[in-house]
Amino acid sequence: MLDSSNDLLETVKQAAYEAGALLREGYSLKGRIAFEQKGASDFVSYYDTAAENIIIDCINSAFPDIAFLGEESGLTPTDSDYTVIIDPLDGTSNFLHGVPHFSVSIAVTKGDELIIGVVYQPLLDEMLWAGQGTGTFLNDQQLTMPDARPLTEMLVSTCLPYHAKGDCSTALNQLAALMPQVAGIRSPGSAALEIAYTSLGRFDAFWSQGAKLDFWDIAAGIVIAREAGYTVTDLTGEPYPAHWNSLIAAHPERHDQLLACLTSG
Missing domain, CATH: 3.30.540.10 (Fructose-1,6-Bisphosphatase, subunit A, domain 1)
Structure with missing residues (x-):
């Protein structure tokens, strides 16, 4: 016990x-x-x-x-x-x-x-x-949550699909929607670390939908980002992360704005 x-x-x-x-x-x-x-x-x-x-x-x-x-x-x-x-x-x-x-x-x-x-x-x-x-x-x-940056100053991280793993068209559509709005987009290759980095302000937000992320890729980062004050959801409202096929972690003042941009198509 x-x-x-x-x-x-x-x-x-x-x-x-x-x-x-x-x-x-x-x-x-x-x-x-x-x-x-x-x-x-x-x-x-x-x-x-x-x-x-x-x-x-x-x-x-x-x-x-x-x-x-x-x-x-x-x-x-x-x-x-x-x-x-x-x-x-x-x-x-x-x-x-x-x-x-x-x-x-x-x-x-x-x-x-x-x-x-x-x-x-x-x-x-x-x-x-x-x-x-x-x-x-x-x-x-x-850690204390920093002030929200304007969308045009935000550095956003993502995981992108690749060889036979994920939905490339969805990822490309979302990239196309977000690229003109933000200061930069990065895909470094460790989702757990990048979600957690939002708590440090190294990334202003993290999102992914086209890439196939398993529960172990995102679970720890979700706890860290949420406890730091960030809003973490999927892109459809599914409440339990183990069933998610998408994710967005962002400052609460920017979450809905980013979500609207990503789902506008």
């Missing part, structure tokens, strides 16, 4: 640190990492699997009855109300190509409710984390 959500949060943070240490080690071998192809443009390396095992072992040792949903290992169900959602290496293609933009992403649900989110960038040693009602932190510093 889980006695303290705070203890669970601290354990999740520790698991992210331990997995991140392995990824730092692996990144130093860039260009020499063996990998397999799971599907269209979908790769897995030793480091994806090993990092996920580290996370599961770390959390399971403290909370042996908890359930897990991992990108590599799938669902490990139990009778627990709590499920740990793991993307051990969000940005595998970046990692394999030596692009220094990837993260460890861990979330926790209680029933259908997201209650914990941790996203760790091991190369920068930056951990963005939040628990339900805690606010959002960068390492040990609590």
Whole structure:
């Protein structure tokens, strides 16, 4: 039985640190990492699997009855109300190509409710984390939401579809609608990190619809952005993120404006 959500949060943070240490080690071998192809443009390396095992072992040792949903290992169900959602290496293609933009992403649900989110960038040693009602932190510093920028000054992040994975026409239509309105659009390649970066103001918003994002890609970032004060929804009003096929995270003063722009076609 889980006695303290705070203890669970601290354990999740520790698991992210331990997995991140392995990824730092692996990144130093860039260009020499063996990998397999799971599907269209979908790769897995030793480091994806090993990092996920580290996370599961770390959390399971403290909370042996908890359930897990991992990108590599799938669902490990139990009778627990709590499920740990793991993307051990969000940005595998970046990692394999030596692009220094990837993260460890861990979330926790209680029933259908997201209650914990941790996203760790091991190369920068930056951990963005939040628990339900805690606010959002960068390492040990609590974040405050910046003022909303005008649309014309906003830097917006997205995930784009690619080779046989996603809806390219939808993504292109939304890009065409948004490009004339904002200061810039970026697609760096780690959705968990980019959603979490809205809490820092590094990106003013994140959206994606054409790309196929799984629950483990977005769950931790949703908690972090929401606890920082941002509005996070899908583009249709579906209330539960596990069923979303789109996402927008933005300052509450800009959310509806961006949503209207993206759905105007």
